[in-house]
Amino acid sequence: MLPLSPRIRATAEPAIPxxxxxxxxxxxxxxxxxxxxxxxxxxxxxxxxxxxxxxxxGSRAAAGYGPIxxxxxxxxxxxxxxxxxxxxxxxxxxxxITAGCNLAFSMVMTVLAGQGEPVILPTxxxxxxxxxxxxxxxxxxxxxxxxxxxxxxxxDRLEALLRQGARALVLVxxxxxxxxxxxxxxxxxxxxxxxxxxxxxxxxxTYRDFLPAEASPPHALFQDSSWRDGVIHLYSFxxxxxxxxxxxxxxxxxxxxxxxxxxxxxxxxxxxxxAAQAALTWAIPALRDWRGANRxxxxxxxxxxxxxxxxxxxxxxxxxxxxxAYLRVPEDGPDAMALAEALATERGLLALPGPFFGPxxxxxxxxxxxxxxxxxxxxxxxxxxxxxx
Numbered sequence: 001m002l003p004l005s006p007r008i009r010a011t012a013e014p015a016i017p018x019x020x021x022x023x024x025x026x027x028x029x030x031x032x033x034x035x036x037x038x039x040x041x042x043x044x045x046x047x048x049x050x051x052x053x054x055x056x057x058g059s060r061a062a063a064g065y066g067p068i069x070x071x072x073x074x075x076x077x078x079x080x081x082x083x084x085x086x087x088x089x090x091x092x093x094x095x096x097i098t099a100g101c102n103l104a105f106s107m108v109m110t111v112l113a114g115q116g117e118p119v120i121l122p123t124x125x126x127x128x129x130x131x132x133x134x135x136x137x138x139x140x141x142x143x144x145x146x147x148x149x150x151x152x153x154x155x156d157r158l159e160a161l162l163r164q165g166a167r168a169l170v171l172v173x174x175x176x177x178x179x180x181x182x183x184x185x186x187x188x189x190x191x192x193x194x195x196x197x198x199x200x201x202x203x204x205x206t207y208r209d210f211l212p213a214e215a216s217p218p219h220a221l222f223q224d225s226s227w228r229d230g231v232i233h234l235y236s237f238x239x240x241x242x243x244x245x246x247x248x249x250x251x252x253x254x255x256x257x258x259x260x261x262x263x264x265x266x267x268x269x270x271x272x273x274x275a276a277q278a279a280l281t282w283a284i285p286a287l288r289d290w291r292g293a294n295r296x297x298x299x300x301x302x303x304x305x306x307x308x309x310x311x312x313x314x315x316x317x318x319x320x321x322x323x324x325a326y327l328r329v330p331e332d333g334p335d336a337m338a339l340a341e342a343l344a345t346e347r348g349l350l351a352l353p354g355p356f357f358g359p360x361x362x363x364x365x366x367x368x369x370x371x372x373x374x375x376x377x378x379x380x381x382x383x384x385x386x387x388x389x
Contacts, residue, residue, distance in 0.1 A: 016038050049241060097248065099248070176322075210294075305369045323369065336353035348383065
């Protein structure tokens with residue numbers, strides 16, 4: 001075979017397709033498959049949003065190129081939404097719309113760091129973040145987070161890594177894969193440490209729409225206008241509006257960063273999807289109450305899963321929040337990789353084993369319960385605890 005990129009070849013295989021590949025060997029003996037691998041909303045988009053998408057997708061305007069940083073109307077609507085959430089001033093000039101939040105992350109890293117310049121990722125980490133860094137030749141410095149601490153980063157450990165010359169720290173809250181919600185005081189402390197050591201703070205809040213109402217605002221970073229000099233915010237429309245297939249995300253950042261980001265935007269996306277932008281511009285104000293109701297649906301599913309976990313002898317629920325449950329597997333059983341494969345092939349339960357989320361995760365699995373209605377959640381104990389052949 002002719003040579004291929006060494007960095008791509010060294011990058012781990014995609015996690016979710018790997019587990020679904022295991023499940024292809026499942027013969028159905030335990031009932032229909034239960035797929036809890038992917039963080040996807042378990043309810044449809046609002047019918048009016050689907051109608052709006054259909055309407056604008058058929059327009060001539062949606063078929064043409066748009067601005068590289070997204071349509072002004074959507075940037076203005078998101079800026080207003082962010083201002084309401086965080087109690088801070090935002091303008092369209094702070095916002096770039098992207099073709100999904102994964103691409104947003106990759107472009108941000110392209111701007112922030114060069115080959116060999118490290119970026120700190122708390123572990124367990126979101127596997128696509130790790131993969132994006134590896135593809136770019138950017139070393140990931142693991143910041144271990146412990147179950148005993150609720151998987152919250154330790155600022156003292158962070159500062160030790162920042163002294164090694166890291167270009168950025170990435171925080172995901174609510175967290176993927178653990179569901180942990182980082183306290184506002186911790187986020188502020190991390191931001192202060194990054195400023196002190198000349199590193200950027202990249203804050204991914206893809207799941208912020210599923211925080212409890214009393215957790216708003218989730219932090220006060222944006223109430224100080226100097227955030228634009230050192231903080232980059234990532235957001236996804238996929239979860240809140242149930243449109244992951246339309247691939248729309250966003251970056252909020254200051255003018256100096258935005259000026260350099262324009263090069264990545266023009267090269268890697270040219271423009272975000274036009275029809276979805278137009279529909280979401282309408283949806284942000286029109287579906288605000290609907291978004292709030294969906295938060296209640298997710299909270300109900302989290303409560304149901306917490307009840308289910310209490311019926312799992314030998315298992316331990318180490319963290320729960322947003323879309324995710326992070327479970328420690330029984331000590332007297334196989335490690336997470338072997339167990340997850342057995343669950344997929346013999347019990348039809350698809351879950352992601354901890355090693356996909358970084359070092360030190362050999363005894364954990366992640367279950368994304370957001371797409372599971374209550375009867376499916378109730379069926380999970382039998383799949384996890386019945387003897388495997």
